[in-house]
Amino acid sequence: KNQVEQSPQSLIILEGKNCTLQCNYTVSPFSNLRWYKQDTGRGPVSLTIMTFSENTKSNGRYTATLDADTKQSSLHITASQLSDSASYICVVSDRGSTLGRLYFGRGTQLTVWP
Amino acid sequence: EADIYQTPRYLVIGTGKKITLECSQTMGHDKMYWYQQDPGMELHLIHYSYGVNSTEKGDLSSESTVSRIRTEHFPLTLESARPSHTSQYLCASSDHRGPSSGNTIYFGEGSWLTVV
Numbered sequence: 001k002n003q004v005e006q007s008p009q010s011l012i013i014l015e016g017k018n019c020t021l022q023c024n025y026t027v028s029p030f031s032n033l034r035w036y037k038q039d040t041g042r043g044p045v046s047l048t049i050m051t052f053s054e055n056t057k058s059n060g061r062y063t064a065t066l067d068a069d070t071k072q073s074s075l076h077i078t079a080s081q082l083s084d085s086a087s088y089i090c091v092v093s094d095r096g097s098t099l100g101r102l103y104f105g106r107g108t109q110l111t112v113w114p
Numbered sequence: 115e116a117d118i119y120q121t122p123r124y125l126v127i128g129t130g131k132k133i134t135l136e137c138s139q140t141m142g143h144d145k146m147y148w149y150q151q152d153p154g155m156e157l158h159l160i161h162y163s164y165g166v167n168s169t170e171k172g173d174l175s176s177e178s179t180v181s182r183i184r185t186e187h188f189p190l191t192l193e194s195a196r197p198s199h200t201s202q203y204l205c206a207s208s209d210h211r212g213p214s215s216g217n218t219i220y221f222g223e224g225s226w227l228t229v230v
Contacts, residue, residue: 031213041226104156106154106155
């Protein structure tokens with residue numbers, strides 16, 4: 001069964017600290033992996049998209065890594081800010097059908113305290 | 115910045131009422147989607163469209179219906195709302211390529227529906 005599991009479910013850190021969020025997936029055949037940021041009550045916003053051949057991709061203070069062999073990804077946030085408080089969602093696309101479909105994780109709820 | 119808009123953002127209605135959630139995008143995208151998301155849970159695809167006059171049901175069974183008469187517009191309608199329909203509804207769009215291409219999927223701000 002194609003699934004996307006994220007950990008931890010929630011995380012609290014102090015402003016300025018770094019953190020790493022995890023994503024494990026069983027989606028096969030794998031096509032790409034996306035990280036989205038979703039502020040409370042808002043729609044998700046794309047942070048990174050990685051294909052099978054990409055190991056890492058950065059977007060400002062956000063760096064995503066991908067290990068397609070172990071089917072794991074991480075999102076590292078550097079020097080956290082209060083505005084980083086949000087849910088971070090891992091989304092995996094397969095290439096089993098003609099156009100592919102998306103599998104969503106439940107997200108990690110990050111809270112940054114001053 | 116995504117040019118995809120949803121209205122209303124928040125709606126409280128009584129059981130049995132008919133409601134339509136509006137979604138419009140100005141990016142010329144062929145593909146549009148409706149997702150349902152309960153708090154703390156993953157997004158579930160309830161409807162999608164690959165273009166004008168094309169609509170399909172998603173993975174999660176829904177009593178809602180959609181239409182795609184114009185490229186930029188993808189409204190969702192509930193003929194008779196029930197408390198079980200209380201949820202957040204997210205509209206999204208992408209270009210003609212499928213998710214396996216790695217294209218960006220843009221989301222609207224969401225519509226929070228509460229049925230009392």
